[in-house]
Amino acid sequence: MALVGSLTSGALALLLSLLTAAAPAAPEPPRPTEYEVKAAFLYNFAKFVKWPEGNSLGPTFVVAVIGEDPFGDVLDRTFAGKTIQGRKTEVRRIRTATPPGDVQILFIGSSERGHLAQILKELEGGSALTVADMDGFTEHGGMIAFRLKSDVVNFDINLDQVERARLKMSSQLIRLARNVIGKGGL
Amino acid sequence: MLAAGRPFGFVLAGPLALSLLPVSPALAADSQRDLTTMSLEELAQTKVTTVSKTEEPRFQTPAAVHVVTAEDIQRSGATSIPEALRMVPGVHVARINSNQWGVGIRGFTSRLARAQLAILDGRTLYNPLFAGTYWEAQDTILEDVERIEVVRGPGGTLWGANAVNGIVNIVTKDTRDTHGGFVSAGGGNEERAFVRARYGGEIADRGSYRVYGKYFRRDAAFHATTNGYDDWHMAQGGFRTDWNLRGEDRLTVQGDAYSGRTGERAVLSFLTPPYLRTVDSEAPLSGGNVTARWAHLMNGSALTVNTYYDRTNREEPSFRESRDTFELDLQHQFGLGESHRLVWGLGYRLSDGRGRGSETVTFDPPARTDHIFSVFAHDEIAVVKDRLRLSAGTKLERNQYTGFELQPSARLLWTPGPRHAVWAAASRAVRTPSRVERDLALSAALSPTLPLFARIMGNDDFKSEKTWAYEAGYRVQAAERLSLEAAAFHNRYDDLTSLERDPPFVESGRQILPYRFANLLRGRASGVEVTSLAHLSRRWWVSAEYSYLSLHLETAPGSTDTTSVTSSEGSSPRHMVRARSSWSLPRHVDLDVGFRWIDRLPAQRVPAYAEADARVGWQVAPRLEIAVVGQNLLHAHHPEFGGSPDLAEIERSVYGEARWRW
Numbered sequence: 138m139a140l141v142g143s144l145t146s147g148a149l150a151l152l153l154s155l156l157t158a159a160a161p162a163a164p165e166p167p168r169p170t171e172y173e174v175k176a177a178f179l180y181n182f183a184k185f186v187k188w189p190e191g192n193s194l195g196p197t198f199v200v201a202v203i204g205e206d207p208f209g210d211v212l213d214r215t216f217a218g219k220t221i222q223g224r225k226t227e228v229r230r231i232r233t234a235t236p237p238g239d240v241q242i243l244f245i246g247s248s249e250r251g252h253l254a255q256i257l258k259e260l261e262g263g264s265a266l267t268v269a270d271m272d273g274f275t276e277h278g279g280m281i282a283f284r285l286k287s288d289v290v291n292f293d294i295n296l297d298q299v300e301r302a303r304l305k306m307s308s309q310l311i312r313l314a315r316n317v318i319g320k321g322g323l
Numbered sequence: 324m325l326a327a328g329r330p331f332g333f334v335l336a337g338p339l340a341l342s343l344l345p346v347s348p349a350l351a352a353d354s355q356r357d358l359t360t361m362s363l364e365e366l367a368q369t370k371v372t373t374v375s376k377t378e379e380p381r382f383q384t385p386a387a388v389h390v391v392t393a394e395d396i397q398r399s400g401a402t403s404i405p406e407a408l409r410m411v412p413g414v415h416v417a418r419i420n421s422n423q424w425g426v427g428i429r430g431f432t433s434r435l436a437r438a439q440l441a442i443l444d445g446r447t448l449y450n451p452l453f454a455g456t457y458w459e460a461q462d463t464i465l466e467d468v469e470r471i472e473v474v475r476g477p478g479g480t481l482w483g484a485n486a487v488n489g490i491v492n493i494v495t496k497d498t499r500d501t502h503g504g505f506v507s508a509g510g511g512n513e514e515r516a517f518v519r520a521r522y523g524g525e526i527a528d529r530g531s532y533r534v535y536g537k538y539f540r541r542d543a544a545f546h547a548t549t550n551g552y553d554d555w556h557m558a559q560g561g562f563r564t565d566w567n568l569r570g571e572d573r574l575t576v577q578g579d580a581y582s583g584r585t586g587e588r589a590v591l592s593f594l595t596p597p598y599l600r601t602v603d604s605e606a607p608l609s610g611g612n613v614t615a616r617w618a619h620l621m622n623g624s625a626l627t628v629n630t631y632y633d634r635t636n637r638e639e640p641s642f643r644e645s646r647d648t649f650e651l652d653l654q655h656q657f658g659l660g661e662s663h664r665l666v667w668g669l670g671y672r673l674s675d676g677r678g679r680g681s682e683t684v685t686f687d688p689p690a691r692t693d694h695i696f697s698v699f700a701h702d703e704i705a706v707v708k709d710r711l712r713l714s715a716g717t718k719l720e721r722n723q724y725t726g727f728e729l730q731p732s733a734r735l736l737w738t739p740g741p742r743h744a745v746w747a748a749a750s751r752a753v754r755t756p757s758r759v760e761r762d763l764a765l766s767a768a769l770s771p772t773l774p775l776f777a778r779i780m781g782n783d784d785f786k787s788e789k790t791w792a793y794e795a796g797y798r799v800q801a802a803e804r805l806s807l808e809a810a811a812f813h814n815r816y817d818d819l820t821s822l823e824r825d826p827p828f829v830e831s832g833r834q835i836l837p838y839r840f841a842n843l844l845r846g847r848a849s850g851v852e853v854t855s856l857a858h859l860s861r862r863w864w865v866s867a868e869y870s871y872l873s874l875h876l877e878t879a880p881g882s883t884d885t886t887s888v889t890s891s892e893g894s895s896p897r898h899m900v901r902a903r904s905s906w907s908l909p910r911h912v913d914l915d916v917g918f919r920w921i922d923r924l925p926a927q928r929v930p931a932y933a934e935a936d937a938r939v940g941w942q943v944a945p946r947l948e949i950a951v952v953g954q955n956l957l958h959a960h961h962p963e964f965g966g967s968p969d970l971a972e973i974e975r976s977v978y979g980e981a982r983w984r985w
Binding site for chain 1: 358359361363364366367368369370499500528861862907911942944945
């Protein structure tokens, strides 16, 4: 009992010294996760790209994920209550091999690497902005590829593909890209 | 915290506002800066955490925590909450018969495990009459469960009395994540028929809602010597709404109602011959609840208020009870300086039970209203930034049986690098008396023809059971695709429930062998739990786990109890081994297989057994998924626990399911 008592008082003393030693200062905000930032980028892509008004742009602005979804619920939260080009946004997950035609931003999960060519071929003639995490995505006909370097998210752009889909991308966005393919690299 | 009404996650997981534990992800995200308001340039300079979002907070939690995710539940094919708990390392789930489960965390498995707490969205599921959780009455649509967090070891400092051996915390999804509808229907040889439906949407840009309904009918278990009596059916419906109020305020209002009948066999005692009669009946079970949660977020602090009303009715052959519970909880957490995170709170619970027994089962007084007041404070201290964290606190709770109870704890977390975490903890927890140990008088006939009775009596001097628990754990991300985790514990128990034999006497011509509840049992439990998880590829992961338990109890001097030691020691498995494989095949086919080996339970007459479950799911079309699930595939039937009048055995089960979403 005596041993327990001395241990307890020792712990109390330690606790008190810790309590008094700490000087008040603003706590550092926690870092967001990789996919929270990527989702915020997707939202910015929606803001800095203009889609042609026409039959591909329906009553809602659709952001879709095909294949394995790395965002969890982050994407839904990012776009909740937002409007793009005067339309309410909608987040979808696509479980089929072929993407539907009424999608404005399509994030292609890394699980679909095997049939990337097939997916991109299906999208030809439409106006979907294609985004992925995969290495070499822009070289293989994708439009925007995310990269992670030193804990910071950046991206590459294939401008030829963007223009082929009749999308107008703001120069502000293009300037931020790490690599730009097409148009002589701007 | 919003989701559960308790600060456990925040306190344990610390300055990581993205804690997986009771902090609702929505709340945690909102408490930070909204990333969509950042400029492109700012965003391009924002540093991100590189450990995956779901792993990190749990990785740095100084407790033995396991989280069953929505995907785990879905892909396991589990159809009830206790079946989903089979996936948790160190947790022993034993199905007693078709409609009863025993759940044990670090030992003490029983139908109503008296020293474990269970909570659903901030509402306690623990019934204070018999002390424990009636799992057959606790349900929701499992597709709407966001996660089930199971803490092994004590949590009394934050959760209050009876959180001695563990806590099961069930958190359902925010309604913003359940827009749209789904209908699921299916059936099989044991899951005879079920249908579940849910629909959710937005309310005027300010909030979201969902409504759901479900119904199931389950077959009786296998009975070697009698007809099945334990088939059952249940219907349940409910709603949830989440509102964004002015500023950073959030309001959640939710409720459920359920009704069903569980088949039961009871051996009843009577004061006149025949003294023993066996009755098969369908016990009605019903109830409802409403919960409201309000959260106010300020710069770096959060104030939450959680309140609920719950009504349960059960009518068993030997007794019936209606119970009303009301609870109001308030808590406030805030940062103090760079290195302190404080949480404090106040709580009040009213629990009012009105029971009716029979001539041989009585409660004195027949009705009782419990008032429980509590206050707690907890501080988490970054002793060395990003390296060493200490959290310490205590709860002070007052109940009418034993007065004030103090439940302190201290936890230490050391993270020598991003891939390693070591933690240790010491805590005290209590299990407070239930009405059974204080107010019960039960006479059990020992013969159908002779007037010979055992009488179990409550004891006004019955005290709280007390535990000091010492724990330690280690987590390592051994490789990018391989993580390992080990936890060890040593618990010391004092004043555990014993049943003392008093001198026999004769009463109105009946021979009485009296027994009395007392606290003359003590002991210790030690054990380890080891788990590993390997991602073999992006589409395939496997996990394996082993847990070991050594439970030693003894009676205190002066005790006349000769049965409690062997019955407690022999009701939890010494060894458990489990493995799972979860594989996403091409063409949108999911294949999941689970295996378990559970050691024998001598006190329950249950031999060691091995069993396997499997599920094949196929996404036929974007909106349609079909699945075939097989449970307990290795044997036609096997027993998992005693407790029924005969030893019921759990049968091989196969069911099919179709799920349509829109």
